[in-house]
Amino acid sequence: MMNFADENFELTEVQKLEGHTDRVWSLAWKPATGTNGAPAVLASCSGDKTIRIWEQSPATGSFHCKAVLEDTHTRTVRSCAWSPSGKLLATASFDATTAIWEDVGGDFSCVSTLEGHENEVKSVSWNASGSLLATCGRDKSVWIWEVLPHNEFECVSVLQGHTQDVKMVQWHPATDILFSCSYDNSIKVWAEDGDSDDWHCVQTLNESSSGHTSTVWALSFNASGDKMVSCSDDLTIKIWGCDIMRMLSGDGNAPWTHICTLSGYHDRTIFSIHWSREGIICSGAADDAIRFFVESEDGLVNGPSYKLLYKKDKAHEMDVNAVQWSSTENRRLASASDDGTVKIWEFVSASGKKKLQL
Amino acid sequence: MDDAIEDLFESTLNLEESHLKEGYDEGYADGLISGKEEGQQVGLKSGFEAGEELGFYRGCVDVWSSAIRADPNFISPRVEKTIKQMDELLRNYPMLEPENESVSDMMDALRLKFKVICATLNLKLEHTGYPKPSDSGNIEF
Numbered sequence: 001m002m003n004f005a006d007e008n009f010e011l012t013e014v015q016k017l018e019g020h021t022d023r024v025w026s027l028a029w030k031p032a033t034g035t036n037g038a039p040a041v042l043a044s045c046s047g048d049k050t051i052r053i054w055e056q057s058p059a060t061g062s063f064h065c066k067a068v069l070e071d072t073h074t075r076t077v078r079s080c081a082w083s084p085s086g087k088l089l090a091t092a093s094f095d096a097t098t099a100i101w102e103d104v105g106g107d108f109s110c111v112s113t114l115e116g117h118e119n120e121v122k123s124v125s126w127n128a129s130g131s132l133l134a135t136c137g138r139d140k141s142v143w144i145w146e147v148l149p150h151n152e153f154e155c156v157s158v159l160q161g162h163t164q165d166v167k168m169v170q171w172h173p174a175t176d177i178l179f180s181c182s183y184d185n186s187i188k189v190w191a192e193d194g195d196s197d198d199w200h201c202v203q204t205l206n207e208s209s210s211g212h213t214s215t216v217w218a219l220s221f222n223a224s225g226d227k228m229v230s231c232s233d234d235l236t237i238k239i240w241g242c243d244i245m246r247m248l249s250g251d252g253n254a255p256w257t258h259i260c261t262l263s264g265y266h267d268r269t270i271f272s273i274h275w276s277r278e279g280i281i282c283s284g285a286a287d288d289a290i291r292f293f294v295e296s297e298d299g300l301v302n303g304p305s306y307k308l309l310y311k312k313d314k315a316h317e318m319d320v321n322a323v324q325w326s327s328t329e330n331r332r333l334a335s336a337s338d339d340g341t342v343k344i345w346e347f348v349s350a351s352g353k354k355k356l357q358l
Numbered sequence: 359m360d361d362a363i364e365d366l367f368e369s370t371l372n373l374e375e376s377h378l379k380e381g382y383d384e385g386y387a388d389g390l391i392s393g394k395e396e397g398q399q400v401g402l403k404s405g406f407e408a409g410e411e412l413g414f415y416r417g418c419v420d421v422w423s424s425a426i427r428a429d430p431n432f433i434s435p436r437v438e439k440t441i442k443q444m445d446e447l448l449r450n451y452p453m454l455e456p457e458n459e460s461v462s463d464m465m466d467a468l469r470l471k472f473k474v475i476c477a478t479l480n481l482k483l484e485h486t487g488y489p490k491p492s493d494s495g496n497i498e499f
Binding site: 114143157158 | 434437
């Protein structure tokens with residue numbers, strides 16, 4: 001584990017991206033960009049019914065809007081996700097549809113529209129191999145789609161179990177196990193029975209499992225996939241753990257257990273949470289601030305504990321709806337807000353003010 | 359002596375109790391009749407609704423199955439399997455056992471499988487039901 005204890009950090013604003021004309025809901029860094037000479041690409045989606053694609057200029061290092069994906073969704077675009085190959089972008093909208101966009105040399109066209117949800121689609125997620133897509137929404141259901149050749153999508157299963165609006169779906173980074181979190185205060189874990197297309201809820205993490213007591217807004221996994229972090233309207237962040245060897249051996253029933261709760265750090269709803277590859281948890285909240293947490297070495301006697309590493313007040317002028325670490329550049333972060341802007345940040349060591357070589 | 363006094367006042371002492379019992383018996387008899395009538399109305403309505411919904415799915419499954427027989431490549435193996443599962447559920451639905459506890463699970467499974475098929479076939483089919491919620495109150499059973 002990295003030791004961040006002796007360092008002072010600060011969050012430096014690199015660029016403010018303006019263009020959306022309504023609140024920005026969600027962000028997605030395109031995989032395998034920002035490295036090996038491929039310019040970094042970021043997608044953002046908004047209440048203005050559009051998705052914007054931002055690309056970093058190799059010459060100046062600054063981001064510019066490369067494409068606006070419009071005239072497809074007729075209402076708010078709530079969530080966006082790149083397929084692992086980066087060839088497809090899935091976007092979930094309040095218009096009850098999920099659109100699939102193909103990037104052909106920088107030109108985006110909508111190649112498929114997934115219909116089925118009764119109303120607002122709230123979140124979309126690709127599995128690690130890019131063979132499955134999950135969506136969820138206000139109709140309390142979670143849908144799993146299989147990606148077929150020629151941009152065809154086949155519905156595999158419709159999962160019912162949540163008793164309220166499902167806020168987010170997220171695949172485990174290493175196995176085909178699906179996680180969903182909801183306005184019903186719970187996180188549900190879904191797994192397939194063998195190879196049967198029969199998906200079931202194998203675990204529900206709720207108040208009786210030391211879970212959240214209000215809406216669970218988001219969840220994220222650490223790099224190895226043995227820990228999960230969730231954030232909630234109950235003003236806490238919770239860390240969950242699982243026997244990863246048992247899970248990777250194909251046992252979808254390997255249970256997740258509560259490890260610890262981070263409370264007292266937030267006084268408004270926490271909307272977004274993201275775990276970086278090097279172990280820094282970042283949160284975005286309704287108090288316009290962005291916070292950073294790491295595992296603390298001090299608490300090992302009583303099990304792992306986490307401490308606040310840094311807090312950026314007034315990161316945005318309004319609610320921070322999404323925070324997303326770059327998948328290739330360790331200390332680069334993007335955030336999206338109700339103020340209509342997207343910001344690119346560098347999380348740097350204040351001592352020496354240079355990027356750490358890790 | 360004590361017994362004689364009790365006998366003398368017994369009917370008066372038990373006046374309240376006997377009226378209570380009389381009222382209860384009367385209410386029970388009336389309630390039995392109106393309760394049965396109401397139960398029959400509700401049973402008729404929900405039985406009709408369940409039957410109507412099952413009939414709708416039966417019709418869809420039969421049409422899809424015929425289409426598969428005419429052209430086996432009409433749909434993917436996954437959808438074909440789901441249609442067969444719906445067929446199975448419809449065959450095994452305990453139509454004449456409304457108190458069988460599996461009915462609601464089976465109806466839920468039918469509804470979900472119907473959604474899966476419609477989504478993949480890109481069908482805009484929807485079971486709206488009869489009577490529609492907006493009709494309720496205007497239709498006599």
